[in-house]
Amino acid sequence: MTWCSSVQAVPVPLNPETVRDAPKVLLHDHLDGGLRPATVVELADAVGYGPLPTTDVAALGRWFLDAAHSGSLVRYLETFGHTVGVMQTADALVRVAAECAEDLADDGVVYAEVRFAPELHVEEGLELAAVVEAVLEGFRVGTARAAERGRRIRVGCLLTAMRHAARSREIAELAIHYRDTGVVGFDIAGAEAGFPPTRHLDAFEYVRQQNGHFTIHAGEAFGLPSIWEALQWCGADRLGHGVRIVDDITVDEHGDATLGRLAAYVRDKRIPLEMCPTSNLHTGAAKSLAEHPIGLLARLRFRVTVNTDNRLMSDISMSREMAGLADTFGYGWADLQWFTVNAMKSAFIGFDERLALIDDVIKPGYAALRA
Incomplete structure (x- = not known):
């Protein structure tokens, strides 16, 4: 007689610890x-920076x-x-970038686009070129260290121009110059109110002419006009934050x-x-996580991705970010996979590379957690 087991596989419980094992x-x-x-x-002690708060x-x-x-x-x-203030030397930039890659890899991130503004590190x-090269070297070092521990990650970087300054074309040219050695795109950041993205049209036009990619911080501190300009005047590929798009939705x-x-x-x-x-x-x-527009936008199937922004200032990681959303909105592994695939589809690397990560890393990783 052949006995057939009626025991079904039980999904791994979803919590901050288990989410670390999910590819993000x-x-x-x-x-x-x-x-x-x-x-x-x-670093403050090494370079004589101070005083720190403690x-x-x-x-x-x-x-x-x-x-x-x-x-x-x-x-x-x-x-x-x-x-x-402590990121003004090449050695400091290499160290910070290397630790960034290691920390993200240890948190289960398999692909990351990390942004920085070269113009802030020339004091x-x-x-500017030396700043970029130091950060790229740091990412290479950190990626290699993570791989030695069995944690594999690919890190691309975005070069950010400050929207209140006047160096955006210069930064855009740097992004294109280094796009074959680790820079995957261009970005602008800084105060939205009073500094519309259209002030930097020449930079965006240059990136487009060079077949490059760019994202724009829009719709965070300012409303729909910021989003509209970023898309319809500047041609942004992605929106940094974009939470205020809910102002154009009536429920x-x-x-x-x-x-x-x-x-x-x-x-x-x-x-x-x-x-x-x-x-x-x-x-x-947003006033609370439960009231955050991400819940509505995900329900309406916008191309929503989940991100950390500033891990130190917010004391956050990708694992805790996603686990918090799951706890607040009742998401399961399939939902977290959806967010992750959304992000991978939206990355600024080649189609074949994105597809390989989705098919060979992301989908099998989540399948193992659901099994």
Whole structure:
């Protein structure tokens, strides 16, 4: 007689610890927002930077989180003054980038696009090209170290221009120059109000003419006009944050949604939204995770991706970000896979590379967790 087992495989429970084993993709992460507190202390001592709020590593980590969550933009921006302040030498940039790659790999991230603004790291005399080369070297070092521990990650970087400054064309040219050695795209960041993306049209036009890719911080602190300009004037491939697209969506008492023309355009064109839930809570773009627009936008099947933004300031990781969403909105492994595939489809690397990661890494990784 042949006995057939009636026991069915039980999915792995979903929690912050098990989510670390899920392959994740990160598209919106700032290098100067992800330092280890201990590294800030050690680099400050090495380069003579100071004073820091404290040199106690644990207390400094808490200070960064408290400042980011204080509701004060002045205090929030002060945090970046300290991280950027210790990232003014080639050795410091190599170290920070290497640790970034290692930390992300240890958190189960298999592909990441990490952004930084070269123009913020020239106070001690580094040239822009030297800044880029140091960060790229750091990513190579960190990727290799992670691989030695059995953690494989690919890191591409985005070169960011500050929207209140006037070096965007220069940064765009750097992004194209280094695109075969690790730079995958271009970005602009900084205060949205008063500094529309159209101030940098020549940079965007240059990247497009060179068949490059770019994303624009839009729709976080400013509303629909910021998103509209980023898309219809500048031609952005992706939107950094984009949370305010919900201002163009009306939900009635039955939960049925009506999309305005801009929201419909964003969804129909499958324009990726680089959403950073925890960071948005800290900057006031959302009041609570339960009220964050990501829930509605995911339900309406926008091209939503999940990101960390500033891991140090928000004391967050991709695993905790995704586990928090699962706990808040009742998501399961299939939902987390959907977010991850969305991000991989939206990455600024070649189609074959994206497909290989989806088919060979992401789908098998989530299948093992659901089995």
